[in-house]
Amino acid sequence: MAFSRVFSDPPSRSIFKKFVVMLCSLLTSLYFLYCLTDRCSTMPTPVRASDQVMGFLASDFQDWQSLRRKRLLQKMMMSKPGYDAAKLLASQRFDAERDVVGAAGALDRADADVLRSDLRLAGGSVDLASLARLAGFPAKAPGSAGKLSQLGEGTKKLPQAIIIGVKKGGTRALLEFLRVHPDIRAVGAEPHFFDRNYDNGLDWYRDLMPKTLEGQITMEKTPSYFVTKEAPARIYAMSPETRLIVVVRDPVTRAISDYTQTLSKKPDIPTFESLTFKNRTTGLIDTSWSAVQIGIYAKHLDNWLQYFPMRQILFVSGERLISDPAGELGRVQDFLGLKRIITDKHFYFNQTKGFPCLKKAEGSSKPHCLGKTKGRTHPNIDPEVVQRLRDFYRPFNMKFYQMTGRIFGWDE
């Protein structure tokens, strides 16, 4: 047969073999070219390690960026005082900045503008529900408790240090300055746990706290604790190791500051002069008026010393906190066993405000002064009344200097 003849012919068989091999390689090359242009899906594409890396970068870079943005937002929200407000907002108890600011018992009205500016710092707006959504926090069912913190790092702990007083002493300034320290995490709002909210229990209290990592100190400030009879025993019951900080200020200016705050809310109250005395003619001071009562520091301190040793209580001078914030902050950092990170470099004196301000607030690159309710103009008080009050406080101040071992200079 011709066919068998062809195949039996050795030279033409070899040519045929070569032809088949060439055809096969041509077809294979064409197929690979086809696959390399990504049109081949049924066959596996040749995979190189670099392709895998590039593939990850290309497909996940955007996801990673948005994840990073979310993480940053979560971190930011949980590190700001506004976060507490965010929790309250998210739990549907408050739905507007106005309510956050005025939330009786949860936020101190006096700190309202500080919180307001903090809220702005946290997101450029006070729409914390949107912020929370952006940060990837789960949407809340109406009435459900805020769970924003659960996505953060660390765990919530009961405070190891508390600023317990005194009202109008400069407690907000101290807390805001301390927050700059990387090893301090503090709740912005005043929890009022050991006076008004004790029945809510320690779990409620702990839940208000920001999450902390190992080595970080959890803090809060509620200035009314200092004059609350039950507070020392309650804090001791939580932990006898709790470190206590009291910002004290000349009791006379403190009383006037306290009065100024009340006056700003209730413009119809009687004059400072008339409230100071039980009987103006006899000159008997009304020690039941809280503005006067709070300034008898020695008496309140006695109450604390029934539970805590002096070495566990630090007294910060409200006056020095204004004239030398870094110096006072240095003492506080030492007391808390922290590295002195907050120094002169963190402050500048704002001439318009008349107070020291932070060059950079925590979590921000912008300068930050306390709000309008801090550093109010005091009304002029009859100098005779001021002198009468000075005379009244002198023996208590002396006793207080003796107890604390520090001369605060209010009677010079």
Ligand SMILES: Nc1ncnc2c1ncn2[C@@H]1O[C@H](COP(=O)(O)OS(=O)(=O)O)[C@@H](OP(=O)(O)O)[C@H]1O
């Ligand atoms: N840096 C800085 N900026 C603004 N204000 C400062 C600062 N440092 C201390 N102070 C003084 O703090 C006073 C308010 O004290 P508190 O924050 O403890 O008040 S409150 O009890 O929380 O309402 C407040 O009292 P008034 O001046 O009477 O408003 C301030 O004098």
